[in-house]
Amino acid sequence: MLADFKPRNPDYDHVVRDSFARQPYMADIGAWIDRLEPGLCELALERRPGLTQQHGFFHGGLVSALTDSAAGYACYSLYPPDSTVLTTEFKVNFLNPAQGTRLRARAQVVKAGKTLFVCQADAYAEESGERRHCLTGLFTMMCLTGKSDQVNFGRDVVST
Amino acid sequence: MLADFKPRNPDYDHVVRDSFARQPYMADIGAWIDRLEPGLCELALERRPGLTQQHGFFHGGLVSALTDSAAGYACYSLYPPDSTVLTTEFKVNFLNPAQGTRLRARAQVVKAGKTLFVCQADAYAEESGERRHCLTGLFTMMCLTGKSDQVNFGRDVVST
Amino acid sequence: MLADFKPRNPDYDHVVRDSFARQPYMADIGAWIDRLEPGLCELALERRPGLTQQHGFFHGGLVSALTDSAAGYACYSLYPPDSTVLTTEFKVNFLNPAQGTRLRARAQVVKAGKTLFVCQADAYAEESGERRHCLTGLFTMMCLTGKSDQVNFGRDVVST
């Protein structure tokens, strides 16, 4: 059902991991890349008190944030060299409370266009070998070519 | 255009602020309630390095997380006593990079049903008196009556 | 990946087909039920001039309308007796132009709750044995119990 994607950048693995490493927010929430293939990305993080809501579950906003990042990197793995990724929009449905000690987000590209990429993604809360499906969502990512992912560019650069 | 809502709980202000105060994630990202009225909630936070992406802007996932929380509390302000709030789903469009020193999310209830509430919300990045519109979104929140917002309930409780 | 669902109404096949037959809009666009299982529904229709946009493809609005109906009936197949179905919200991504002579929408339930059902659905344009993936979407359906699907109920009945 899901397409078999060829990377447009042979160096995609390095490019994605390098971009991920430069995101302070990913370090702040303790996320790591658990799996990376062309068009597929899994991110994970461990529970700590600052990431929960009033019932002790992972906060829904955090769950969607991690999943958004997984979706962004699943798409970015298919981008050509010298490009950067921007979330255009996304939609998420919360299926079950994110109760567990580890949170995992898994994103797979559905359509790789020239400018727009569509990604399907899910989040799971894991604990003691059990896995709960917390969230399912659809993400649209833009491919900005000729833009460096590395410099801190100004506001005028991104005219989508 | 937006409805004038009557709170179903006269104590709504206390109830919302109390729930907010019990969310570790809100403290972790440094968010506070900047405005609260029946059917309306504004949350804000200050930039710190851990909240940014690779270009130094607020991370998109964080922007949607803050906005989701504002939407939840805008709805919760209209809930009856002895109820709790759950995000059913949401959709966000990113309009401009979240470049600024302060992030603000503003949510207003569009429809207050018996079980489901629909909320419209926007996020803005502010700096030196200037304001950029970063995100607009639609949120569906569920009203769970007869459930305490306070206890750390188990997984079986929430059968939506 | 998708759950194996048990119908809550042994008569689900009749109930769904009966509801479908009472929808004038389905007859107007020429749709039929091509497959029906617990938690799964496929609808199809043939191209006629009144269903196209300016380029001769199926109109995007029609594509989403057919998919919404497939999603509604996929969920309805899992509802208990004496209930009716209501679309709460949906989100669709258009992947490719709906170019073909037949349009097919396929919906599968992802989560069957007590009140809310989440459904994943796709649309395909078919022609000469070829199939194009036009649309992917997520749908939230409400289960209204104790409401007849058959009577023309008044506006006060549906207080979601």
Next chain:
Amino acid sequence: MLADFKPRNPDYDHVVRDSFARQPYMADIGAWIDRLEPGLCELALERRPGLTQQHGFFHGGLVSALTDSAAGYACYSLYPPDSTVLTTEFKVNFLNPAQGTRLRARAQVVKAGKTLFVCQADAYAEESGERRHCLTGLFTMMCLTGKSDQVNFGRDVVST
């Protein structure tokens, strides 16, 4: 709150109405343009049996289809000459049953980018001077420049 938009095509009114007139589906459902300004479009249609669901209300799929078209033309009114419009994705929330004799969809552009436009839109069912808010939604439209809106182009043209 909504921006004041300058059309990029002085002939926008003619261009939009001409495109609308070439959509067989709009004629099929009996829709007309009720209001058109730069960045704003209202479409309306009258109830007839073929447009309703099992309770006699406008079918939800039809409501979203009309609103999608209003959103497309609100955006198209701001496009440069020699361009065409494509719905990238949309999300709708159903607020109340579409009970009435006339259906109206009103769309306003929120963000006019270079490639992507974001539009906010609502649908109303009207009867005897009363108006019910049926749907609210967010739409992303793509601006394809250098593509004719008029020819029946092939499948390879649209590589989004």
